[in-house]
Amino acid sequence: MxxxxxxxxxxxxxxxxxxxxxxxxxxxxxGGQWTLVICSWLLSGKLRFGELKKKLPGITERMLTLQLRKLEEHKIISRTVYAEVPPRVEYELTEIGYALKSVITELEVWGTSHKKLIGE
Amino acid sequence: MxxxxxxxxxxxxxxxxxxxxxxxxxxxxxGGQWTLVICSWLLSGKLRFGELKKKLPGITERMLTLQLRKLEEHKIISRTVYAEVPPRVEYELTEIGYALKSVITELEVWGTSHKKLIGE
DNA sequence: TTAGGTACTATAAATAATGTAAGTAATGAG
DNA sequence: CTCATTACTTACATTATTTATAGTACCTAA
Structure with missing residues (x-):
């Protein structure tokens, strides 16, 4: 990556x-494989690593880590580590991350109508 | 591809x-490398293969062909061949292709503000 | 006869993205 | 001491995408 x-x-x-x-x-x-889906889950609130993993069937821990790191690097999400054992880490959209909402919405709208069109 | x-x-x-x-x-x-850029050029009207090539500095003919084929396959653009010599082929957005406009707009808006944020 | 323009195709190679499998650290519960 | 939990990391393998380079067919104009 x-x-x-x-x-x-x-x-x-x-x-x-x-x-x-x-x-x-x-x-x-x-544009990454899982990026938008991660963000769209985070649109409804912060999530832990493990929670995200469950919501993304098929993703490997490596991939999830990589994507989260990339998102963090781009300031789209923020990462909070709680000094507990076992560890707890929470991910949350930043302001600019949250601003992706309209992009995601438009993509969904378009995707849905494209799907319908092709399905005919 | x-x-x-x-x-x-x-x-x-x-x-x-x-x-x-x-x-x-x-x-x-x-999500392809050149897809959106091609579409955004086509938003302002039909273009020939060679014209697109000029507008996309760095693209190889093979890549352009591949992307155009993919877009055509997905019914985002239409391809019209004129039986002339030398050949003339025109590419144009379909209706669903044109509907990408709002997606592109949102991406632009987001991209611009993200750029600004990062640049600070 | 030869060169030239246009929109490609073929093949190979390089680069990037993703997946597999195993291991790590810390600590509290038993 | 051993095990379980959580969020990773590491090394390596596979797959996907992109680039490089060379060619093709067609007619036309010189």
Whole structure:
């Protein structure tokens, strides 16, 4: 995940696009496999690592960790560790993270109508 | 591109998510590297292959072809071939393709404010 | 006859993303 | 002392996506 090669054409293409187009920029950030689903769960409140895991059937702990780290890095979620044993860690959307709500809504709307169209 | 392994865990995860969440479904469709940018160019009118190529600095012809094929497959764009020499092919958004406008707009809005936030 | 434009295709290679499986630390319960 | 719990980490394997490079067909104009 964080092993992106900064000399690759792919990397510079992404940079260039992100630079010009805010929508490509956004898509690079939230485009991961599980990113949006995690956010949409968090829209309804903070969740612990284990809770998220249960809500995302099929995700591996590694993947969940990676995605959460990436989201945190992009300031979309915040992470709170409670010094307990066994550990407790809570994830919560930040303000800009919460602002994804309208993006998610639009995607849902579009996705739903696209599904319907294709299904016919 | 179309060499997706239907036995992979990744494939079934994507299917499952797409099934449950329209936003993940949508993201799978428009989440490619160049997809949104192509669509956003097409929002302002039909374009030829070569014109798109010029507007997307860095894209290879193969990538452009692949993305256009994928978009066509998903009924987001339509392709019109004119029987001329040299050939002329025009790409245009379909109705559902045009409906991506609000998604793109929201992404732009979010992307812009995220950029601003991070830049501080 | 040759060059040139247009929209591709073929093949291979590189890079990125995701998955598998196992292990870790801390501590309180038994 | 041993086990269970929770939220990870690590090393490695597999799959997916993107890039590189070269070619193709067609007619037209020179």
């Amino acid at each position: 964080s092993e992106i090669k900064q000399t690759s054409t792919n990397y510079s293409n992404k940079l260039a696009l992100s630079d010009e187009c805010s929508e490509a920029y956004a898509s690079n950030i939230i | 179309s060499e997706i392994k239907q036995t992979s865990t990744n494939y079934s995860n994507k299917l499952a998510l797409s099934d449950e969440c329209s936003e993940a479904y949508a993201s799978n469709i428009i």
